[in-house]
Amino acid sequence: MKKTLIIMLAAVFLLTGAVSAQTEWVTENRIGNPDAENVITMTIQQFSYWTSSYEGRANYLKEAYEAWARRNPDYQIRVTLGSKNIGEGMVKIIEQAKVGNEADIAQIDSFFLPRFYPYLKSIDNYLTEEEKNDFFGFVREGMTNNDGEIVAIWNETDVRGLYYRKDLVPEAPETWDELIDVASEISAADNNVDGYVFPAGRGEGTTFSILPFYWAQGGKLVDETGRPVFNEGENREYFIDILNFLEELVASGASPSRVTSYKTLGEFNNEVAAKSAAMFPGGNWQKNMFYDIVSEEEADKWEIAPLPQKEANMSSSGSGGWVFGIFTEDEGKKAAAVRFIKEVYMNPEWFEISGYLPTRNSVFENYYHFRSNKYQQQFQKFLQTSDARPGFPIYPTISSEIQVAVADVITGSKTPEEALDNAWDNVMEQYESM
């Protein structure tokens, strides 16, 4: 009897061990121990193992998920993949939050973040003061709600600069005047290469490309209450200046009229492939892409500089990125979720593999890949004076109207003053009905 019991116990032990050895830590909708009682729900829209089309990224994420799962056997994360359309995905999460049906953590586009503040919960206790101070200024500001509490982790960002071909542009222009001069010369010299291309069509790329010109002058789109102010006082002058500058770019021949058909920065990869442009505003993520679309020699020709501004002493860039918002009130889940985000998505290795930018100074300063790479060092400098779009409900309308105004000026449908007034009227009409 005793012998039988020992054999049975041994069998159970072996069987349990075998099952444990075969535990799948990452399945199609779960990260972690399937038997864990603590279940964290997560909605993820970008950069997940399941949606990554790059092998390197997918491999990293799977290994990092597994490592977190092994270290946190009491937790499992149930994953829901969000819509690929950012706007639709954000709308869905906010609708879920309104009715209390949101996930414990959800990935949020950084510029929507302030609209989620009422639903997000404090994670102040799970970040040290040193960690909080390590984030770039605009990032920390975004992660902090109106009560001064950290309610999200902005783990990844991007930044914009001027891409220029150094064989055609020996020295990057620092001001608008220099840009027009250099670009006009290039356009006039060779009709197969345009001096400067930029997005001026109906897309967020257009707005986000010109806002750094506005921010650098000290312009504000909205006041601290979210009321639009871009057509008032000096702000109006700044905007008129920008519209005049864009009009002159095309009128002088520095830029082709086709700029009104560009909606995103990504479209300039085609210009790189076709060798048809000498300069354009681009994102940090594009440099690595060039090596996939043109020869190494050709990709090496592209350098990056700060965006040219109205005056040489001005500087600004635009930054966005993705944030993990914490919706759960359960302290245990909060702690486990923060550990997950830190270990997987704030890990310097992830940024090296993915090509995205970290949001903390220490990663640029301490991690070899960032410390030794001149472009990464440049991006860090850009980030220090970068701005984020205002996360007030009226911003999408402002952005849309700016896109229309820019194209109306370039195509000659309206003067800069008329275009700005039209944009202002439409924005205020919308604002007053909110």
Added chain:
Amino acid sequence: MLLSRKNKRFAFFLPMVVWLLVFLLYPTLDLIRLSFKDIGFVTEGTSGYTFENYTQLFQHSDFYTILRVTIIFVFFSVLFQMFLGFVLARVMVAGEDRGLVGTVVVRTSVLIGWVIPGVVVGIIWNLFLTESTTGILNYWLNAWGIGRLPFLSDPTWALISVTVANIWRGTAASMIMQYAGLKVLPNELHEAAVIDGASFIQETLYVTIPAMKPVLYTNLVLITIKTVNTFDSIIALTGGGPGRSTEVLALSAYLRVFRQFDLGSGAAIAVILFVINLVMTLIYSRIIDFEEEKGRAA
């Protein structure tokens, strides 16, 4: 308990009735309700009902620009889809009558435009029309000495481009409908016209088209509704730009809801679209009834 004969009939219809109520009537009524609400995805709005979404739209000068763009886009799309669809169907039938090989291949090729999703249609046409050196059409125009044309960056050209892309996309469906109409025409009509010495054009104008009127009207209704509701190919091709030069009503509704998160205003535009579709359908249906009555009287 056994159902009576009448109840059995009703039971067969029940799933369809439930389907229509849940997935058609309810969303339509909810859309109308939302169009009278000050409601956004990211703003709380007020709890009462208001006409403001409509009054703001009608007072807005840009609304009339969008309406004008929609009318031009729909008119030329429908006109050319009808015309080209008829020509293709006629050629197809003529080819089959003569036993030409390859008519099935031609029919299938034309259908490609119909089965491809709108967004992909927009991307394909974007590759074709783009003004950079990678643009296919501009490459050939340049090679032929005509020079590059601003297909997507000039407001007028951009509207022509999105309309042509939509004609390409919708001609196939129009062709199939008219092809079916031609195939069921009694052969005696054709023979009588030939015996009477009618030319091809005379036969088409005075025999074929009058005999096909019900099919043509139905086709007209369907492609008009489809075109009025089109925005997917435009969003991929121009995004509604430059400026608002290619922003049609359906696209405007989408942009207001999913870019500006203004549900009330987007719903108001959708209701206007619904009314336009409804009115046109009623007009066409009255015409069909009138033609049928005229035919019976004759």
